Amino acid sequence: MGNSAQAIDLESERLLRALMHVDCDPRGRKWNFDSCREIAPMTLEINRLKKEKDAVILTHSYVEPEIIYGVGDFKGDSYYLSLMARDSRAKIIIFAGVVFMAETAKILSPDATVIVPDRNSGCSLADSITGEGVRRLKAVHPDATVVCYINSTAEVKAESDVCVTSGNVYDIVAGLPARRIIFVPDRLMAENLRVELRRLGVDKEVISSDGTCMVHEEFTTGQVLAARSQFPGLKVVAHPECPPDVAAAADFVGSTGAMMKYVKASSAPYFLMLTECGLVGRLEVESPEKRFIGGCRLCPYMKLNTLKGILSALEAPREDQIVTIDEDLRRRASLSIERMFRLAASN
Numbered sequence: 621m622g623n624s625a626q627a628i629d630l631e632s633e634r635l636l637r638a639l640m641h642v643d644c645d646p647r648g649r650k651w652n653f654d655s656c657r658e659i660a661p662m663t664l665e666i667n668r669l670k671k672e673k674d675a676v677i678l679t680h681s682y683v684e685p686e687i688i689y690g691v692g693d694f695k696g697d698s699y700y701l702s703l704m705a706r707d708s709r710a711k712i713i714i715f716a717g718v719v720f721m722a723e724t725a726k727i728l729s730p731d732a733t734v735i736v737p738d739r740n741s742g743c744s745l746a747d748s749i750t751g752e753g754v755r756r757l758k759a760v761h762p763d764a765t766v767v768c769y770i771n772s773t774a775e776v777k778a779e780s781d782v783c784v785t786s787g788n789v790y791d792i793v794a795g796l797p798a799r800r801i802i803f804v805p806d807r808l809m810a811e812n813l814r815v816e817l818r819r820l821g822v823d824k825e826v827i828s829s830d831g832t833c834m835v836h837e838e839f840t841t842g843q844v845l846a847a848r849s850q851f852p853g854l855k856v857v858a859h860p861e862c863p864p865d866v867a868a869a870a871d872f873v874g875s876t877g878a879m880m881k882y883v884k885a886s887s888a889p890y891f892l893m894l895t896e897c898g899l900v901g902r903l904e905v906e907s908p909e910k911r912f913i914g915g916c917r918l919c920p921y922m923k924l925n926t927l928k929g930i931l932s933a934l935e936a937p938r939e940d941q942i943v944t945i946d947e948d949l950r951r952r953a954s955l956s957i958e959r960m961f962r963l964a965a966s967n
C-alpha cells in the first residue's frame with residue numbers, strides 16, 4: 621500500500637469526521653485520529669482498487685461503520701441494495717452484508733462478478749428452509765401463493781411466486797389476489813403480517829415455516845417496559861422480525877430503512893432501537909443530535925465483514941468468495957424478485 625503520509629492524513633481526517641460520532645461500537649472501539657489513521661491505508665487502497673477494477677461496494681446498514689463510511693458506495697436496507705445491484709453497471713459488486721444478499725445481487729446482475737467477503741456470513745432465516753421444504757408446503761397447499769422474504773436462498777426464491785422485503789411485505793401480501801398464502805421463512809414476521817392484515821381488514825390465511833432471526837427473536841416486552849419507565853418520552857423502534865408482542869409494544873415497526881427515516885423525522889428525546897447495533901451506529905453518524913439508550917443486539921454474520929476481508933477479495937478473490945448460481949435456477953429466482961419490484965412500484 622504505497623500511500624503517501626499526506627494522503628493518509630487527509631483520509632484519516634475524512635474518516636474521523638464520520639466515525640467520531642459512533643458511540644455504539646460492539647468491539648468497544650473509540651474512533652479518534654489515531655484509530656482512523658490505522659485503517660486509512662486500507663480504505664485508500666480499497667478505494668483505489670475499486671476504480672482500477674470497476675468495482676462497487678454495497679453495504680448493508682448492519683455492517684461496521686468503517687466499512688459503510690470508509691469504502692461503501694451504497695448503503696441501505698435489503699430492498700434499496702437489491703435495486704442498486706440490479707441497476708449497477710460495474711464489473712465487480714462486493715456485497716458487504718450476508719450471503720443471501722450477495723446471491724440476490726447475482727440473480728439481478730448476472731454479468732457482474734459478485735463477491736461476498738466471507739462465505740460464512742449466513743443468516744438464521746435464510747438457513748432455515750430449503751427449496752425442498754417449500755415444495756413440501758406447496759404440495760400440501762397447492763392453491764396457495766408462495767411469498768418468500770428476501771432473507772432466503774436462491775433455491776427458495778426460485779420456488780416462490782413473489783419475494784418481499786421488510787419494507788413492502790404488508791402492502792404486497794395485502795394486495796395479492798390469493799386468499800391462502802405460504803409465507804417463508806420467518807415465523808415471527810408471518811405473525812406480524814397476520815396482525816397487520818387483520819388491522820387492514822384483509823381476509824387471508826397465512827401459512828408459515830418455522831424460521832426466526834436469531835437477533836430479533838431475543839427482544840422482549842420486559843426490555844421495552846423497563847426502558848419506558850427509565851426514559852420518559854422514549855420512542856421504541858422495532859424491526860418486523862421481532863416477536864409480535866414486542867412489535868405491538870413499539871411506537872414504530874419497519875424495515876431498517878424505514879426505521880432510520882422515522883428516527884430522523886422524530887423530535888423524541890431518546891430512542892430504543894430493537895434491531896442490530898450497526899443501524900444505531902449509522903444513526904449516530906447521520907443524526908448525531910439524537911440519543912440512543914442501548915439495547916440493540918449483534919448479528920454475528922454481519923460482523924464477519926471486515927476491511928481486511930474486502931481488501932483481499934478485491935485484490936484476488938478466492939473461489940469461495942465468488943457467488944455462482946446455476947442459470948436456470950437464477951432465471952426462476954429472478955421472476956419472484958422482479959414481481960416484487962413491479963408490485964412495490966405500483967403500491
Ligand code: 13P
Nearest residue numbers: 697698699785786875876
Ligand atoms: P432490512 O431489509 O430491513 O434491512 O432487513 C434485513 C435484515 O436482515 C434484518 O435483520
Ligand code: SF4
Nearest residue numbers: 743744833834835919
Ligand atoms: Fe439474518 Fe437476523 Fe442477521 Fe438479519 S440480523 S442477517 S435476519 S440473522
